[in-house]
Amino acid sequence: MEQQAISQGSLPNPPVAEHGKSSLGPVLCWAVVFADIGSSIYYTPGILYSSVGGLAGFFVLLTMVVFILLTLKYAEVSARFPEGGGVVSVAAQGIHTWAGAVGGMFILVSYFLTAAISCLSSLQYLAVVFPAILPHVLWITIGVLILLGLLNWVGVSESAKVSMIAAIISFGSDLLVLWTVFTNISPSELITLFTDVFRTQALTPSSILVGFAGAFLAFSGLESISQLSPVMKAPRKKVISLALLLVVLTIGFTSPLLTTLSTLLQPEAAHHEVLSTQLVSLLGGHWGNTLLQTEVAISASLILAFASNTAIIGAYHVFLALSRMDFLPPFILKRNSFRGTPHYSIALSVGIPILVLLIVNGQINLLGDLYAFGLLGAFSLTCLGLDMIRFRELKKGTHTVASLASSPPSEKSIGPAHTHLQPVSGSLNGHQSANGTVTASSATLDASQLQRALRTATWKRIDFVIGVLTTVLVMLAWFVGLFSKPLGAAFGGSVVLIGVLIAVVNSMHRGRTLVLPARLQGRVPDSTLVVLLDGEKLNEQIINSALHAIEQQPVVFLYLSKHMIERNPRPFEILDPYLEDSSARETLSKAEQIARKQKVTRRFVYLPYTSAQIAQVWRFVQPRDVVIPAELLTRAEDINPDRIRYELTPHGKIAHLLKRW
Template sequence: MARTTQQNSNESANLLPASSHTYNGNGNTSSISITQAKARGLRNKHFPGLGTYDEHIHVDDVQLSKAAHALERQNHPHEMLGPWMASSICGNDILSSCFYSIGLVTSYAGQLAPLCFLLVGLILYLFRSVYGEAITAIPVNGGTYTLLINTTSKAVAAAAACLSVLAYIATGVVSAVTACNYLHAVLPDLIDVPIAACCLLSLFALVVGMGLKESAGVAMVICAVHVLTFFVLLSLGFLYVIFNNLGELPANLLLPFPDVAVTTAKNGGEIEGAVGAVGEDMLPGSIGTALIFGCAAGLLGVSGFETSSQYVESQKPGVFLLTLKYMQQAVCVFNPLLSLLSIAVLPVPVITAFSQTVLERVAHTIGDWVQATLGLGPHTGPGSTVDFGKFLRIWVSLDAFVVLSGAVLTAYVGIDGLLYSMSMDGCLPSFLLARNAWRGTDHYIILSYLALAISQVLLTGGDVEALAGVYAFSFLGVMALFAAGCAMLKVKRSQLPRDVVAPWSHVIGGGAAVLLAFLVNLQSQSEYLLYFLLYLAGVGMLTFLMFQRVRLLKVLIYFSPPSVAALLVEKLLALRSDRVVFFCKDPKDLYILNKALTYVRANESTVHHVTVVHCRGEGVGQEDGEGKAGAKAVEMIDRMYPAIRVSMVQVHRAFTPEVVEALSKILDVGREHMFISCPDGKHPIDKLRGVRVITH
């Protein structure tokens, strides 16, 4: 590699910021004392100096070959997941959710619960194309966070990530508690549900900490056994319904719809829980309340639909769309049928009373009928050696425990990747990036998740409805933001190629549906809003402090005595030492350059140096007119933003993923600090491995 640099020597005095620092002509700064600055009433601002605009980099063939090998090792094409293994990982999550959602939906919708699950499947059909367009356009791990950070601002993406963190915490805790509820049904004298849930969460923290993350092969076995369990239960249940004159279904259809508790303003606007009389705090049951509140609760049964987007980079081409298809079809088949079976086997009041272990009760009832039908006699009789009801109940309960435990593991894997990405982007403290020297795992992330999850179990006492309320608010918020992100993708990143184009009706309809569900849950589960806000405030405050740490330091400097202020200034200068790279196709375009600098100033408070990189191809001379015009444009932008140093580097290679990888090593800048204007599709964004799209 050959590098040549021509220092710019035209410093302009009128660009210096308020005289708290002066530029000495060689790229360094000299500062007046804090005491002098305060005495003169000046703001203490760091001027990083002007950049260089005529630097050239020649990437040789050896460096390019090393970069190509590095990319090949990162992609691991031989280890990528096929459709069945990839679907099994997220399938365990979404198929396990019916264990705790059927009873909850029935408590709101009564006999219309199966129809509510069908309507939820329709909403997922809308989101199938929404997720398909967004993730095939930006096929990078991270889900909602990655979509929004490439289409909106870093702050919006971080806010969505906070909701995703809460969703992962809640779904992991709900899965752990429900798994232990089903185990408690088998071993009632040995299992204390909250303690067992904490132990289960701790066990999987140890498993993930040892490096044994999600195994696709094991996940596929668990999913296959789980589907077999459902198939056996539905088949025997179908026979039960046929030979028992539709079972409890006719009687349940005649029941009135459940009244729904809502939150209303009373006593001069004070918000109270819904415990009042009918017409005031209780909505009389009707078809409308059953469908609206039932569908809102039914969205809890699609936990895991977003999971596939968290490991899309590990999937073979075209597999992601298949995972969405299989999940949506599974939700439309199993959830309504299992809900219908429960209503046909058990009275609605029983389903509501045992909402946390409904399928265990269904299995026991069907098993007893099978035993009696086969002529084995009562299981308590002296001649009976088979208790098929107990056997089927234990089978379903153990299946629930295993598959829900798999969902806990999936939550750990998902939160690990999300928090690591946020820490790399500066949204969370960098200590979370520390790796365990023994196992190479992110132990601080794992322990942080474990602490938050256990605190949620203890705070709610293992109440699934309370946990479901926290999950509903966070998950629905994430889904709504994803729909908004897809809309932004259509408008602002239309040049990105994609395999699916979601109709605007799907984007608007899906977004409106989850927003309505959010508002409905706000009315019906307002008593759990405090838990949601408590955890959101904790995660959000940490993220806010990370975003505002530079401004907070400046405030502390202003109000601190000189000795302390001097130390804080050193800390501030060390903090504002990051460098980012912006790949620009046409460096003469002042509009694009200005948008890039505006984005950096608004979203990257720790950046003091922006390097504009222009890949101009081979065989172009260093003194051509286009290069000089680009250098002048970058110099103009540099003078417009005195708080950020802007330089230009011209690379004598065509823009390729291999060149990006090589420049990351040459310039010593990580991929998370490399930005680009919207590519034209010649090089898919996933091949650039983490480069962020920040402009049109």
């Protein structure tokens, strides 16, 4: 890990407790993500076959390329936002706070359908072993969802170690089925079978687009990695990279092959309303024996139940985050006195999937049609938000330090993305060319350092271009899904619209503007630094004083918080100190409202309170004026202004520290 001095943007860690022994390494992260994505193989072949026929496996393989590109972006999202949140965080930071609300609605739609389709599919696979439950599978599914809701209400959290056992059993079952088929069928027979499909089913531009969009169903669950950031071991970037490499290898080997074999070798079953929901188990039984068929059915049922529970957990944590962001009513945050769990958000996370199951009458293909809208919408906003963040960094010509936002205290990281101060070329004692390339004098940088800087800048541009290409492909799939799956667009669009309307009404009712502290990417010339302290009675006077003294100069609001999150995070919990700091959100909301009226450029920074923090930010931003309570001057001794101007207010004395850099 590259360590930087304060002149290059290194700041103390956020006020979050250590993760302790519950932190997840790459294998456990893989297990949780695979338990979500890996479950998709059990219902994707039948659903995809209903729309593209025998080409289902081909389209899964085709979409696999975009899936790999998508994992690269989710790896960066997970590293940049260690507080979790996924699409909510990256869309809010990269695009707009309201984009975060829309992203939250998208991922909720995806979670609702994941809970419904995974739980239903779990019972349909169990019907291979117990056929008597098949006529009652819808009502049993609803009962299982209620049971999962009760377990979450009691507080029985999902264990990553148990997920690992389920993931290993499921992956082993997939490999055993593939081995059984390949030992009974020669490669030449498989090639002939595959080529026959292309002779009977012509590929047209429209069929390619429809198949490409539909095949994303095989990779639902990738968003889980971004929700695990708060519980990952350090260094997070390494854990994320290894975990996603394992995900790509395991999913890439099993999903396309199992989809191809289960549909091409069982066309009659793939056409059948019931048997199409049990294809992988039937494949093992046909080419193996009853024992293998039973084992696959049980392991599939187990991992699908885990995926359903994961969706419920993810959904109620998104509900909590959106409520903390003032987009949803505050009652969602209420916890019961019995177990301290958020019973309202859990009830919504279970009740809505049950309602969806009743509406579609347990038809799994119809659930598949509804799925794409929320899943691809969340993917699209995540990609677009990250592209916007990268674009702003490239535009300013900054050099982002790798993994600064996701390292432990021992690595001198700065913590959450919204507290990230990035280095500027000036801190390298060099200068920046028009195209963003950093150059330097020979006294500061030798030839090898300059080459390294140039390679880094070049790679960032290449990475940005690849990221934009990924966004275009994902958004293309989403737009195709809007027209090819109109019911999905109608359902998902209605849920998102209702959610946004609730968010608008709730925001207006609370009467405050959500402010999300963002990244500072270097000095802010001719600016005013406004220091706001947790619990300080002069905060509002300081805001008014600073904005009254300027015309159109930019303002940086620095909020120093004493808020501390003491508890260890849980999987899928969005652990953002700022969202849980109501005092900070209230103060910065007032600053935003006043600054907006004056039409001044403003930026917001949220950091833990330390005695050296003010001077560190002052040296980094290099403002012409620092507005601060006079009593704090003794704690800002490292600031060296040209002169100090005092201002008396009814609540106390305010100091202006003036400096010409």
